[in-house]
Amino acid sequence: MTTRQFGQPLKRNEDPRLLTGRALFTDDVQLPGMLHVAFWRSDLAHALIRSVDVESARKRPGVVAVYTAEDLGDFWQPGPLLLPPPPVEKLEFYPRTQVPLAKGMVRHAGEAVAMVVAESRYLAEDALDEVLVDYEPLEAVVDLEAALHDDAPLVHEDLGSNVNARVTQTKGDWAAAESEADLIIRRRFHYDRGTAAAMENRGIVSSWDERSQRLTVWDTTQAPIAIRNGLAAMLGLSEHQVRVIAPFIGGGFGPKIMMFYPEEVLLAWGALKLNCSLKWIEDREENFYATTQERGQMHDAAIALKSDGTVLGVKDVFLHDAGAYAPYGLTLPINSQCTLLGPYVVPNYHSEFTSVFTNKPIVTPYRGAGRQHGVFVMERLLDAAARRLSLDPAEIRRKNFIPPEEFPFSNEIIYQDFAPLVYDSGNYEPALDRALELIDYERFKREEQPRREAAGERVGIAVVNYIEGTGIGPYEGARVTVEASGKVSVATGVGTQGQGHYTSFAQVVAEQIGVDVSDIHVVTGDTDLFYWGAGTFASRGAVVAGNAMHAAATKVRGKILKLAGEKLEAAEEDLELIEGRVQVKGVPQTSISLGELAAEANPMRGAVQPGTEPGLEATEYFGPERGATASGVHAMILRVDPDTFLLEIERYVVVHDCGTVINPLILEGQIQGGVAQGIGNAFYEQLHFDENGALRNASLMDYLLPTASDIPNIVSDHVETPSPLNPLGVKGAGEAGAIPVGALFAQALDDAYRDIELEVREIPLSPNRLFELVGEALTREPA
């Protein structure tokens, strides 16, 4: 038998190229005669543009062209709305999308006003100093609540208010839950902005070849096919004239999918206009303004319970910071709204949000994509309730879990994929038990914590749950081809940003075709090699593209067996695929190699049966009816230095359920990386905007990314509840690690300071902020 490769912790096919500096990233593309682009960006968040004078910039040596919004003519159009609003009754929606270059008004600091093209990046950046913009500064919209005041300045004047959308979704009857409740807890929670800070900034190389009449674009995008389709439409080209390549990408995390970044549109336009190749590479400072961000929300929430801790209902009213433009529709606040319900039975739910335009950078999904907020609100409400009811945090959660026999479980509201929010499968209690065991919960509370507290230490423990809707549609496709060399090539439309697709997809294919994973060559993110697809987002690569791989590989397997049966004069059911050969079961002498079969399947001369398709190849697509619901439990023991308020994470446990596991090594990497981003989000990373909308910490010196000294080793384990919604039984895993970490920190800190009844109601925190919160708790009058 061929050793089974699916489900094994195989090392990755892509690594040798990455480890030896031979992998192609966008900035590595060098073309003859290539010109370089730099953008003049606004340093004001909100201002009228009286005039833009680029004459002296144009005259600088080495400068080829300088463009403003006026120069774009009819090409100047606001970007498309990526997603229409979901079909929810009485929804209000006022979309405004980003523009290629600001015209008349700038709406956030960092918005591009002029584009310089020069012979080198150095010369292009020099010329930015000569661009003269005459502004009239306006009061900026920064605070979410103030944005809704009647006299607030307006981000989009024509709308008459700063409201981007209002959506209410309900389940059951909150008012009834409120009247039946023994206990109602009301709280205000605040979650603030951070940035994804992928190590590779964004970049684009756009090259127009007049002779072949083709545009080739290398782009740090998570969705190359959608970029191709959009660029072709905007430029009046056929889709076959545009090739978009997403090569190796240095981290995505969400913000690298945004149709369209102004730069994507402008570089394509400029390459055609100048009949040349153009390159733009974002610098780190630009990344803080011009790449999208996430996480500003303010929640006013309430939970109604019986005295035994049974949840009767939740009410949540929140504001969502959409930034200056909202091209992504309502994905983020809808995710917050839907994820709040978690793994719990919440019979009555009233959730309403207002999405608010502000003069801050654009907001689009960043790993977790609104889910953090929902989890934070629900977990904090449960913690507050547990404290009031003298229940253990783990027990109030257990008490309210959806029982395993209740799946599929409907929450009766609409999810981001516009499908009803129905959990496909889940089994929450074993994961909680395992996490409690791994963190040694009982013993810590009974022995270790009292002992250490008596010695003057501040130590806390926490355990939180989350669910994540993953693997949403619409669809992805894959083409699997056995080549005459006996090796297998695989193509799909999704882009890859470090998730190990070259390996995990190969494992799915290897399962059907019986070749070694190292003999399977996977291509992702090149629109010339696969035409159809949506992109890498919403923890969907393994689920949607993975199942397309599975379908295509299964079909190729059928073709292999049929042809081999003819050649070996054996019944198909008597054949097996082993190590690149097909043999009669148990008779290795009667066999034929896949390479020979592939050659036979593609005859160069002679006649074939009418209707014969050449090659051992198949293209298949997969589209799930709705997303697959992953879940998990995080637990942590935290020590706080009572003088400096620095934290030490002494133990961190993740028990995760993402259905069938394709590659446990890659999965572990995804979880650990997600947790690290979650820790950054919880205690290190915060974007500080001042009252004028200027970002005060737009550098990696001032915006603190966690380092190897800050992130602990993570102990992880898995529960496998396969999804019934796809043949592989997989659920997504990419975002999960990052989602519950804020809630976990809050509970652990509350526990460490339970003597003074600390209650953390905001994320991100920092040593300074923790010092303030502890100070407030100390001086608060006892309730």
Next chain:
Amino acid sequence: MNQTIELIVNGKQYRRTVEPRLLLCDFLRNELGLTGTHVGCEHGVCGACTVLLDREAVRSCLLFAVQANGREIATVEGLGEGPQQMHALQHGFWETHGLQCGYCTPGILMSLVPFLEENPNPTEEEIRDLLSGNICRCTGYQKIVESVQLGARLLRETSK
């Protein structure tokens, strides 16, 4: 006023005429085509652009090419003999899944070379201390630490 510089990169002699303001990272990437050295922040924080200057780890975004005149540079392309014959440290990272997107990896590898020469058998704390000069946004560092431990062991075994 352009200047002519001569230097050795990965054992090979180069002579080029450059602008004094040309950064070393841009010189390596754009003039010599050694694009394995990555640029992450251009202000010396992230460590992705780390190369060796006379066997010491330096940030090539904080140096000008002219400062490397007459000196010897090593980049990730010179570590090992390429994808088919990698350096022990690279094997450590491959076996242990010490990279995801791989963008920060060359800088981490180059930071580790002099570190492991000086300290061939480091503790986890020493490894984490060294790694704290390089930011990785994908892995959460745990598997990088394990990779360094394995790489160090493989290095010790090959140097015996």
